Amino acid sequence: MTIKDRLRALRLPAIAAPMFLVSTPDLVVACCKAGIVGSFPAPNLRTSEELGDWMAEITNRLTPQDAPWALNLVTHSTSPRLEGDLQQVAKYHPPVVITALGSPKPVLPTVHDYGGLVFADVISVDLAKKAAAAGVDGLVLVCSGAGGHTGDLSPLVFVERVRQFFDGYIALAGAINTGEAILAAQVLGADFGYLGTSFLAAEENMASEEYRQMCVDCGATDLLVTRAFTGARASMLKPSMIARGLDPAELEFKVAKMNFTGRKDETVKPWSGIWGAGQGVGKVERVEPAALIVDRLGREYEAARARGRELCA
Numbered sequence: 001m002t003i004k005d006r007l008r009a010l011r012l013p014a015i016a017a018p019m020f021l022v023s024t025p026d027l028v029v030a031c032c033k034a035g036i037v038g039s040f041p042a043p044n045l046r047t048s049e050e051l052g053d054w055m056a057e058i059t060n061r062l063t064p065q066d067a068p069w070a071l072n073l074v075t076h077s078t079s080p081r082l083e084g085d086l087q088q089v090a091k092y093h094p095p096v097v098i099t100a101l102g103s104p105k106p107v108l109p110t111v112h113d114y115g116g117l118v119f120a121d122v123i124s125v126d127l128a129k130k131a132a133a134a135g136v137d138g139l140v141l142v143c144s145g146a147g148g149h150t151g152d153l154s155p156l157v158f159v160e161r162v163r164q165f166f167d168g169y170i171a172l173a174g175a176i177n178t179g180e181a182i183l184a185a186q187v188l189g190a191d192f193g194y195l196g197t198s199f200l201a202a203e204e205n206m207a208s209e210e211y212r213q214m215c216v217d218c219g220a221t222d223l224l225v226t227r228a229f230t231g232a233r234a235s236m237l238k239p240s241m242i243a244r245g246l247d248p249a250e251l252e253f254k255v256a257k258m259n260f261t262g263r264k265d266e267t268v269k270p271w272s273g274i275w276g277a278g279q280g281v282g283k284v285e286r287v288e289p290a291a292l293i294v295d296r297l298g299r300e301y302e303a304a305r306a307r308g309r310e311l312c313a
Contacts, residue, residue, distance in 0.1 A: 003095045003117055006068045007169075011035025012298050014182055015140075015171050016290070017196035018072035018098065019205070020044065020148065020276075025057045026204035027290055032067040034294035037192070039070035039098065048084030055092035068095035070119070075102030086110050098140060101149070101232065105134050119171065123151035123233070125161045138169030140194055145175030147197045147278030150225060150235045159188040177280025179300025183308070197278040198297070202290040211275050212287050214239055219282035228254035229274055240275040 023040035031038030119138035120131035173194035182193035
């Protein structure tokens with residue numbers, strides 16, 4: 001089966017989004033075996049060699065009958081690791097590579113050479129047009145409500161505008177935390193729901209117990225969108241800021257310089273104990289295995305399809 005065939009055969013049209021300092025090989029494998037695309041971000045590893053170790057582990061643990069997996073690469077101009085990471089990509093052939101915070105152009109030749117697919121993570125119509133012109137196979141449209149790095153467009157607008165010029169894959173991100181939302185994404189014209197917050201409380205991730213419990217306890221009103229930590233708009237949990245002695249009101253309009261070289265601002269260290277989540281965080285009710293999360297999403301999705309058939313009738 002080709003990668004496109006395997007995407008068509010997913011149990012549920014969903015991608016478990018790559019989460020910084022949260023996603024692990026265990027989570028990727030659990031999602032793929034449950035029937036959705038699992039993914040992780042390369043910055044979860046300190047070196048390209050360690051990245052290769054994770055990709056080797058995932059490749060060895062999955063079979064052709066499992067769902068394909070995805071690697072997320074930061075392609076920002078300040079990233080010093082892209083060349084080394086691409087060498088590991090050429091060796092281990094992740095089926096899907098998702099680029100973020102930069103142009104997908106440096107990634108395309110390597111991935112297309114072995115038959116992989118490249119999706120670009122974008123937050124605006126202009127960036128979507130640039131990525132489409134570069135030749136990507138898919139776009140991740142990051143809308144308002146997404147956790148971590150987030151956008152500000154409504155999905156009702158974003159998908160419709162992008163479908164005017166792009167006929168490739170679209171994954172829709174932004175408070176996609178239920179099976180109903182996955183189906184709604186498809187109705188809007190997307191191919192996949194892109195879910196991160198749902199898996200913040202998965203047993204297989206490497207989030208701390210405090211982070212997982214905070215996700216269970218919090219709702220959408222406990223979030224703050226700010227550029228204070230990486231320079232990019234990010235949706236973060238206010239209780240995690242308060243726990244670090246920071247005042248969310250003072251951080252709302254602070255803007256850090258975007259920098260992926262590893263050097264950190266000495267006043268507010270990016271991501272150090274500051275935890276992200278999307279507006280769907282109120283749906284996180286318990287810590288449980290990823291397979292049970294996918295089961296719940298599947299039941300909700302099928303129930304939503306049944307309601308849709310009744311409405312259409």
